[in-house]
Amino acid sequence: MPRSPRFDLACVPQHIIQRGQDGHACFYSPADYRCYLVQLLHASSRWDCAVHAYALMPNHVHLLVTPSHVGALAHMMQAIGRNYVSYFNATYHRTGTLWEGRFKSCLIGDDYLLVCQRYIELNPVRAGLVGEPSAYAWSSYACNALGLPDPMIVPHARYLALGKYLEQCMRAYRQSFELDIEPEVLRDIRMYIQQQRALGSLAFQARVEAALGRYARARPAHRPRKQPQVMQ
Template sequence: MPRRPREWTPGTYHVYCRGNRKQDIFMNDDDRRKYLSYLLETKQKYPFKLHAYCLMSNHLHLLIESDDVPLDKILHIQHTRYAIYFNKKNDVIGHLFHGRFGSTYVDTTAYFIRLSKYIHLNPTEAGLTSNSEAYLWSSFSSYTQGTDNPLIDKTRTLSFFPNEDPALYKAFLARKEELILLKKSLYKKQ
């Protein structure tokens, strides 16, 4: 029996996906590059705004906004293409992702900006690096170093800071106490 389609409301979502059985979905940097290149192609075909992302080893986070195309359509194409690539490259069969992607609707400004922080600090919190800004597989440096990234739309995120100053966003990211509160609220929503 086919799955029922998800209910979708235009807007912003925190999307998260984990590897099947918590296994890695990215084996190396080439895999991450391929995922991001597919994401850019998907964005060109089905326009959306990506406010933040982070690719970890066995999961990923996207802060994505779509007003016209349902997330199901965007992520079905994205993850099907990537899974085919991954399985072929590694000579494996079966599901790469653990079920369908998870998502939570971002309904407030406070939730939006805290999610951005959570996503960007994920590599540090997971112990992968001592400096999330240096982690290559997130959108962090697009904000703080002015790195050009065709995937990222920084406008909304920076609009919450005086003069849209990236230095103020970076200072916000450096404050740990808000991250602790955010983690508690994320676990309640999921």
């Protein structure tokens, strides 16, 4: 059966996840993380994709990216995959694939943009790798929240709207981490990336459906079938 085409629109952010094959690690050393970030910087520049956030986990990657045109994101990920896997295989004397199939992606509406960005940068905390996001070296939190230079990061308009000056944006963004992401929102972020649809308001989803001619909303998990009742 042919694979369904991705939800892909120019200038609309996408949340991306790519996992290691069978849950295996795709990063072993600091040099591995640095190599991936170099490849991400080169590929995002080559294909004109704006990276707003990232978190490189030991066995998977989270990205928040806005492509400038349809197809740019796929080209970016293919370039990263090709070059990083070549490096990884040569470094660790292995062959074959590193990633678990195609990367997953979903469109993100503006109203979910910042919460998705927080979700990504909190991933190391949820995984128990660190106690706070600032302690993790391989995410964009230090740039978005603390102002450390990162040539990768292009702030999204929703982030820049947090304040008149960049310092105000960073302060407001840091303060947003003091509140937990609601369980329903966590569920929706995970469900939409798993089903690879369009996470946002009903108006956003309607625009996506009109543009792509496809149903954009995630389908809720099926309830277990009821057992037939035995007549008494």
